[in-house]
Amino acid sequence: MTVPAAPQAEGMPSSSPASAVPAVRLREVTRDYRRQRTSMFTPAPVVRALRGVSLDIAQGQRFGIVGESGCGKSTLLRIIAGLDQPTTGSVEIDGTDISRLPERRLGFLRERLQLVFQDPMGSLDPRMKVRDIIAEPLVSQGKRDNLPRVLELLEAVGLQSEAADRYPHQFSGGQRQRISIARALAPDPRILVADEPVSALDVSVRAQVLNLLDELVERLSLTLIFVSHDLSVIRHVCDSVAVMTRGEVVEVGATEQIYQQAEHAYTRALIAAAPRLRTALAGRTAADLAADTLAAKESR
Amino acid sequence: MIGESGSGKSLTALSIMGLLAESLEPFGSVTVTGQDGRHTQVVGTAEGDLAAMRGRDVTMIFQEPMTALNPTMRVGAQVAEVMRIHRTVPDRHTAAARAVELLDKVGLPDPAEAAKAYPHQLSGGQRQRVVVAMALANDPALLICDEPTTALDVTVQALVLDLIVRGVEARNAGMLFITHDLAVVASVCERVLVMYGGRVVEAGDVQQVFTQPRHRYTRGLIGASDLDLTRPDGRLYTIQGSVPSAGALPHGCVFRNRCIHATVECESQPRWEGSGPEDGFACWHPVRVRDAQGVGGS
Ligand SMILES: Nc1ncnc2c1ncn2[C@@H]1O[C@H](COP(=O)(O)OP(=O)(O)O)[C@@H](O)[C@H]1O
Numbered sequence: 059m060t061v062p063a064a065p066q067a068e069g070m071p072s073s074s075p076a077s078a079v080p081a082v083r084l085r086e087v088t089r090d091y092r093r094q095r096t097s098m099f100t101p102a103p104v105v106r107a108l109r110g111v112s113l114d115i116a117q118g119q120r121f122g123i124v125g126e127s128g129c130g131k132s133t134l135l136r137i138i139a140g141l142d143q144p145t146t147g148s149v150e151i152d153g154t155d156i157s158r159l160p161e162r163r164l165g166f167l168r169e170r171l172q173l174v175f176q177d178p179m180g181s182l183d184p185r186m187k188v189r190d191i192i193a194e195p196l197v198s199q200g201k202r203d204n205l206p207r208v209l210e211l212l213e214a215v216g217l218q219s220e221a222a223d224r225y226p227h228q229f230s231g232g233q234r235q236r237i238s239i240a241r242a243l244a245p246d247p248r249i250l251v252a253d254e255p256v257s258a259l260d261v262s263v264r265a266q267v268l269n270l271l272d273e274l275v276e277r278l279s280l281t282l283i284f285v286s287h288d289l290s291v292i293r294h295v296c297d298s299v300a301v302m303t304r305g306e307v308v309e310v311g312a313t314e315q316i317y318q319q320a321e322h323a324y325t326r327a328l329i330a331a332a333p334r335l336r337t338a339l340a341g342r343t344a345a346d347l348a349a350d351t352l353a354a355k356e357s358r
Numbered sequence: 359m360i361g362e363s364g365s366g367k368s369l370t371a372l373s374i375m376g377l378l379a380e381s382l383e384p385f386g387s388v389t390v391t392g393q394d395g396r397h398t399q400v401v402g403t404a405e406g407d408l409a410a411m412r413g414r415d416v417t418m419i420f421q422e423p424m425t426a427l428n429p430t431m432r433v434g435a436q437v438a439e440v441m442r443i444h445r446t447v448p449d450r451h452t453a454a455a456r457a458v459e460l461l462d463k464v465g466l467p468d469p470a471e472a473a474k475a476y477p478h479q480l481s482g483g484q485r486q487r488v489v490v491a492m493a494l495a496n497d498p499a500l501l502i503c504d505e506p507t508t509a510l511d512v513t514v515q516a517l518v519l520d521l522i523v524r525g526v527e528a529r530n531a532g533m534l535f536i537t538h539d540l541a542v543v544a545s546v547c548e549r550v551l552v553m554y555g556g557r558v559v560e561a562g563d564v565q566q567v568f569t570q571p572r573h574r575y576t577r578g579l580i581g582a583s584d585l586d587l588t589r590p591d592g593r594l595y596t597i598q599g600s601v602p603s604a605g606a607l608p609h610g611c612v613f614r615n616r617c618i619h620a621t622v623e624c625e626s627q628p629r630w631e632g633s634g635p636e637d638g639f640a641c642w643h644p645v646r647v648r649d650a651q652g653v654g655g656s
């Protein structure tokens with residue numbers, strides 16, 4: 059191994075001159091949450107959700123963020139999407155620092171960056187027809203007569219045009235995720251941020267949705283930021299990955315490189331712990347998974 | 359037992375325990391044989407007569423540990439209680455001591471102190487360890503695990519899987535392990551049942567089923583799960599459509615409306631081909647060996 063595992067921009071593949079400004083640049087981002095005070099005499103405890111995250115995500119990159127529950131993945135995404143502000147540090151989207159911008163000046167961000175969440179049911183208004191759900195980002199930009207665009211988007215995500223006049227509950231989980239992808243693409247964003255978009259789906263549907271994302275990202279030349287707890291999904295989708303634990307990025311680089319030769323003990327434990335069909339059939343048991351996970355955790 | 363959500367895995371588990379909802383009426387038979395050789399016919403036996411079997415002959419671990427734990431009771435007392443109810447220990451004192459021993463076996467640090475904790479004071483992984491201790495406390499003949507590690511982080515999952523398998527092996531118990539994750543099944547099981555639409559569509563040895571699937575659904579499921587194997591265009595293999603709800607299944611072969619190999623024959627229910635319920639499949643047009651596409655296939 060020659061490449062140092064610095065959780066910094068230096069480890070990233072260099073971008074072409076035309077896209078010298080990264081899609082996302084984070085510098086020393088921290089986010090502290092204050093918990094409810096438990097006693098009148100002690101100060102409210104502080105949860106340090108992010109502890110100095112620095113990252114560059116190049117234009118057109120497929121960037122994965124992997125880590126276990128509570129490691130700060132979703133907090134980081136919310137900050138990148140301008141839904142939350144960092145306690146300290148800076149967040150640049152296409153070269154513009156959004157970390158101190160007031161809500162009313164974030165309009166450009168809504169055009170450039172859109173989100174897809176894990177639970178499509180929770181993020182789709184059950185009382186709205188699909189056509190209105192998909193058109194919502196356009197309406198908030200003051201656009202009218204959006205039906206042609208809605209039909210175009212439905213086709214792009216593999217749904218029939220009749221879907222426009224139905225309600226979210228009339229669709230399966232995978233179809234609902236297609237609807238939320240269509241809504242995210244409506245304002246023609248350059249950056250698509252997906253937070254565990256296939257974690258709630260059955261495997262047969264997971265494959266369909268991953269293929270759809272793959273195709274759309276390629277066809278529309280999007281920058282994709284993809285958060286997952288599952289490194290094998292990230293490995294399939296993303297060319298680069300950041301590994302997070304306890305509010306820190308401990309390793310960042312090319313996905314395949316990290317998969318083959320992880321530098322950090324935590325990354326190695328993640329890889330060792332994940333059961334894989336081929337190796338399991340070759341005889342790797344639960345005892346091996348556990349032993350390798352513990353050994354990786356203690357390695358340095 | 360593998361299969362996507364809604365295929366009937368949990369209902370199968372609950373019918374073994376005799377825990378189906380009142381609104382559901384089971385047909386057929388379920389026989390449970392305890393470690394002492396005593397048989398229980400689950401279907402048709404009155405609720406009160408099943409109590410002795412549950413928690414002793416058959417125990418169950420669910421995805422969410424809090425479904426099995428009492429939030430207002432110390433965890434050591436809960437482990438002791440399952441032994442006291444079934445009188446598998448002579449007295450209170452022995453039960454308490456044995457509970458601490460079990461908590462130690464499932465890897466809780468400082469088990470004597472951990473026994474005094476309430477569930478909310480433990481992490482999700484630690485709670486599931488307590489549930490494993492409870493499920494193994496009476497040395498059951500069968501441990502049913504319904505997605506026991508789905509809610510856990512992957513590094514915790516590895517340790518809990520190991521714990522479950524070791525506990526089952528030490529007792530010479532049987533295990534029915536339910537999951538949608540094929541790699542987990544291949545890591546912990548010897549035999550596999552594939553469910554779809556409320557039926558077992560294929561059964562057999564794990565190696566055999568995963569490397570040479572015969573049912574078209576099994577083959578599709580393996581293809582869609584395998585993120586290391588892609589089509590020539592780099593995309594994943596998929597199954598078209600999605601799992602229909604229980605009321606909307608087609609007659610004949612339940613997989614018919616999603617299967618690219620379906621013909622008119624598939625409108626009638628395919629026969630079970632094989633040596634018995636342990637090994638076989640039900641498909642009119644099974645995967646032939648020469649175009650078999652299991653793991654490592656092309
Ligand atoms: N109490 C019930 N009443 C009616 N239908 C039910 C009930 N419980 C489950 N079902 C239906 O039975 C089918 C199988 O469910 P389940 O065993 O929970 O599947 P799995 O565990 O494989 O996800 C599903 O279609 C489900 O909606």
Ligand code: SF4
Pocket residue numbers: 573574575611612613614615617618619620621624628640641642643644
């Ligand atoms: S019986 Fe027919 S429809 Fe069913 S899986 Fe086999 S080929 Fe497909």
Ligand SMILES: [Mg+2]
Pocket residue numbers: 367368504
């Ligand atoms: Mg279930």
